[in-house]
Amino acid sequence: MASALSEATSFVPDEATVDRFYEISGGNPLLLRALLEDCAAAQDRETDVLDPCVGGLPGSALTHAVTTCLNRSGQLAVTVAEGLAVLGEAPDSALLARLCGLARFSAMQGLRVLRAAGVVTDLGFRHPVVRTVVLENMVPERRRELHRVAARLCYLEGAESSQIAPHLAAAARVDDPWGVGVLRDAAEEALVEDRDLLAIDYLELAHAFCVDPRQRADIRIRSAVVRQRNDPFAAQRAADELLGMLRAGQLTPAQSLATADVFSGCRRIDGVNEALAALRGPGDGAPDGPAGRAAAVIEYCPPWPGFAPGTRNPALEWEGRSAQRGEEGGTAAEELLRRTVLTDSTLATVGNAVRCLVYTGRPAAARHWVDVFVREAERRGADGWYAMFAGIRAELALMTGDLPAAERYAREGLERLPKQKLGTLAGGLVATQVLALTRMGEYEAGARLFEQPVPEDLFTSEHGLTYLCARGCYNLVTNRLSSALNDFLAIGRRVRDWGIDQPQWIPWRGEAAEALLRLGETTEAEQLLSEQLSLLPAGHERVRGVTLRLFSQTVEVRRRPALLVRAVALLQSAGDRLQLAQALGELAESYCWLGEDGRAWAALSRARGLAEECGAEHLREALLLHQGPIRSEGARADGSYEDQLARAVAQEVVSNQWDGGWRATLSNSEKRVAALAAGGHTNRDISSQLHITVSTVEQHLTRIYRKLRIRGRDQLPVDLQFCDGPTTSTPCRTLP
Known part of the structure; x- marks a missing residue:
């Protein structure tokens, strides 16, 4: 072997190289020459290492050499090679003989011929290319039949599900009653190793050959949940199939509840409502049994999704308590995150708990946890999970005024989703990206994103609300005021129909009021803002601050500064720099109208700095226009007005009298x-x-x-x- 290698190369190979060549060729001159030819070809491709493992590619010399060796070895050896290729590596010669339909003596004889040819060692092939060549040369029907028989033999031998399932998948059929259970078990084992695509293949095969309607529904529910890892759009299609089964009366109460959980993961509110409404008993919004456990399934779900209107909604009840006790709600959510591992079954709960932190005024904690779960999704190769958490990350960046980060996070989430599909999650990410671009003044880029088609079921989901909000905001800044108002009122109709009209989560009244103010409908705007304040629970500084900022536009000029100082204090406490900049800009304008140029300049200079930090170029330019009416030279001479403004805001924060x-x-x-x-x-x-x-x-x-x-x-x-x-x-x- 060493001399043959020396003759074929310009140097004397070391002992390790000789051993590797022998291990693969078995000393067969035909195989050795083929390996050397492949090595020489690899060296021509600037690979300067003599490595026998470079062979085995389609069309390589080793491939042709293996085919020649098998053809020369006779039919018995070919039959044994086929059985060995199907098994991968036979545990013993008896199993190999039964698979090939041979006596054990004949199987052993075929193995001896293969060993002599240098293609096998013990009960396995020397090189993976040998198995590949054998499988590709087999008639497809013959190969599938051998895999079917191998699955049955492995099952009778007590093999693990993970060893049996590949044979069932290769056979593309399940004839035995135990096959469906084996595939489901193997899918769960694959998920433990984060091989979700393999798990889905097993589940789809099990579903195709399952004859029990109840098991078929369970399999479809499980595959819908698993698909959320990498293909949320496919998860939605599976959810639609389950909804059809629900309407046909084919689901048990437990399966209806699980279907609601699937729709919850997709943020499809209509689907959740319909699935949970099916659980109601006559005159009872919360039947015993599985329906009574609905609170556990959607315990930390923000008000969307929820029960159908008119039913008892444990999720809403929990959120209502959290809204009244924002601190306790945030503490409970963070505690849940500390003790919960991210899995398929906990994904929705984890996502909702992070959202709870976002909306109960804990942005730092929310940012920490969302970063943790983004890294976990990245580590496990779950692009669908990554996209979901990237969306929350972008939402959080929007709420703190970091517009470039919000746009970047939303774009990164979209890049993880299948390009040819646009599901509800993708629609929500596009909407968040448009919101960021609009507030940055990148109107053309936002318009291009709106040109993309969206699925019809987008507007049955939470993501549809975000899309309507983004479109309304875009219409507002581009002076399409009636269209903007229609978009915001459409949000109101939906949340009222769904029974989730809570301004701490969806402050549509404030957005509609802004459009009404621009249209000159001050009275109607005031009514909407008054209603929003009346419905808003204690806490929720950001929404309250934005509402008071807008409310200031409905009162006479002399009363505006008091309202705007309160709004500034709330928004500063909430950490929303963009809304804070807007409030300060309006405060500066109010001071200017009242002739208090020093205070106006102090508020305006701070507003401009914040707008620049946020990347809100359009707002920054608008604030520059305010500078003209302000006698800035005199204002600059005395910094006491900045101190006065800071003291006024601090006093509002300390007293908290309006909250x-x-x-x-x-x-x-x-x-x-x-x-x-x-x-x-x-x-x-x-x-x-x-x-x-x-x-x-x-x-x-x-x-x-x-x-x-x-x-x-x-x-x-x-x-x-x-x-x-x-x-x-x-x-x-x-x-x-």
Whole structure:
């Protein structure tokens, strides 16, 4: 062997190289020459290492040499080689003989011939190319039949499911009743190793040959869940198939609940509602049995998805408690994340818990956990999971005003999804990307993304709400005001129909009010904003701050600064730099109207800096236009106005009087008087409505001003009227 190698090469090979060549060729001169030819060809391709493993490619010299050796070895050896190729590596000669339909003596004789030819050692091939050549030279029907028999023999021998399933897959059929169970078990074993594509192949084969309707439904549910790892669009199609089975009455209560969970993972609200509505007993929104466990399935799900309107929604109840106790809700979500491992069954729960952190004012914790799960999805090669968490990451970046990061994260998520498909998740990522581009002033880029087709079922999902919001915002900044209003009102219709109209999660009223303000419909805008404040639970600084910023545009100029300072404090606390920049810009404009140029300049300079940090070029340019009316030279000379602004905001943050802190300091009678006074009622009006004397009203107001540390009713928080006291707000206009 060494001399043959020396003759074929320009150097003396070392002992290790000689051993490798012998291990693969078995000393067969034909195989050795083929290996050397392949090595020489590899060296021509600038590979300077003498490596026998470079052979075996289609059309290589080794491939032709193996075919020649087998043809010269006789039919018995070919039959044994076929059986050995199907088994991969036979555990013993008896199993090989049974597979080939030979006596054990004959099988041993065929093996001896193959060993002499140098293609096998013990009960396995010397080189993978030999097995490949044998399998490719077999008649397809013969190969599939041998795999079918091999599966049965391995099952009778007590082999593991992971050893049997490849034979069933290669046979492309399941004839025995145990085959479906073996494929399902093998799929779960493959998932442990993150081989989800193999698991899906096994599940699809099991589904195709399963005759039990209940098992077929279980398999389809499982495959839908697994497909979310890398192909969310295929998961949606599987979910649609399950919905058809549900409508046909083919699902058990437990399967209906699992179907709801599948739709929850796809964020398809209509599907969740329909699946859960099917569980209701007559006159009961929460039947016993599996339906009673619905809360466990969607425990941390934000209000979408939920039960159909009119049913008891445990998820909404949990979120309602979390909304009232934002700190406790965030703590519970973070605790869940600490003790939960990311799996197919926990994906929706983990995603919802991260969203809970986002919306209950814990951006730092949310950012930490979403980064953890993005890395986990990357490590496990789960592109669908990666895209989902990239979407949450982009959403978080939007809420903190980091527009370039939001656009980048959304784009990265889209790049992980199949290019030829556009499911609801992809639609949501496109929408988030458009929102970021729009706020950055990249309108043409946003318009190009809107040209992409979207699936019809996008608007049955949470992602459809994001898409409508993005389109509405784009229409708003491009002065298509009626179209923008229609988009925002469409969000309102959907969330009302779905029974999830909660402004802390979906503040559509504020967005619609902004469009109405631009259209000059101040009264209707005020009604929407008043309603949003009345429905908004304690906490949720970001939504409350944005609402107060918009509300300031409905009041006279002299009252705007007080509202905007409160909005600034809330938005600063929430960490939304973009909305904070907008509020400061409007505060600067209000100060300018009132002739307070020093304060206007302080607010404007800070607003411009924030807009630049956010990458909001359009906002920054708009703020530059505000600089003209402000006598900036005089304002620059004295930095005391910046200090005054900082102190005013700090005072609002500390007192927190507009965000529920007043409840602890005012008596019930004082609350009622304060609410009416904040609503614009005179002392005589309040006296009449509460059936007390005008003097008593005046005494209450004096105590209220002292407790809230304000000078008069003009400084009463505007949203006092939406808390425990009576309200003077008029109903919002009916949505079309």
